[in-house]
Each structure stands twice: as structure tokens, then as C-alpha cells.
Amino acid sequence: MTDSTPVPFVAAMAPQGQSPPNIWVSLAPFALMILIFYVLVLMPMRRRQKKVQEFQNSLKVGDRVITTGGIHGQITRVSDLSVQLQIADKVRIDIARAAIGGYQGQEPVVPPDRGSM
Numbered sequence: 001m002t003d004s005t006p007v008p009f010v011a012a013m014a015p016q017g018q019s020p021p022n023i024w025v026s027l028a029p030f031a032l033m034i035l036i037f038y039v040l041v042l043m044p045m046r047r048r049q050k051k052v053q054e055f056q057n058s059l060k061v062g063d064r065v066i067t068t069g070g071i072h073g074q075i076t077r078v079s080d081l082s083v084q085l086q087i088a089d090k091v092r093i094d095i096a097r098a099a100i101g102g103y104q105g106q107e108p109v110v111p112p113d114r115g116s117m
Contacts, residue, residue: 055110061077064103065102072104073093082096083095
């Protein structure tokens, strides 16, 4: 069944004389969503990233650390991008600074990756 309402009658039912809404009123919900996203997601991520960077820059020889892969060891050498860990007598490995998760016996500074499980 088709609608038999004539087109001029439908056009006459539309409100007359109203101006379109202000553009700022239309954009306010989007601006609010962006603000909430920034406060809830980006700020904590930046804070955590800064904390991890400070930790990795403060590594020094003699620190007992654990890697993000679970290897425990003592730092024997530190360079710009990597550190050398002694994991047993006469066993030393070179790993990236980013692979150091925290100090042994303390909470990890680098949060575990929850997405891989």
C-alpha cells in the first residue's frame, strides 16, 4: 500500500520560521567525548609511560632485576639501548633496556601485557 498524502500537505506540516541549531550546540557532544577519552585513556597512559621511562633510565650496574620475559639477573653493564645481565655464574646475556620489567622482589614497573593471554 502506498502513502497517498500529497506532497504539499507534508511540506505544510513542517515547522516554519525556525533557524537551524547553532554549530557549537551540535559539536558539544563530540567535544565532550574527546575530553572524556583524553582524561580516562590518554592521561593515565602518558603517566605510566613516563614512569617506565624514568625507571629504565635509572638502571645501574649491580641492580637485581627481572625481565618482562621472567628472567632474573643482576646488571653487569649498561649502555644506551641495552643492558648485560648475569643470570648465573659466568652466564651473561645482553637484552634491551625496554625488556627490564622491574626490580626483583618488587611490583613490576612495566605492566604485564594482558592482551596476549
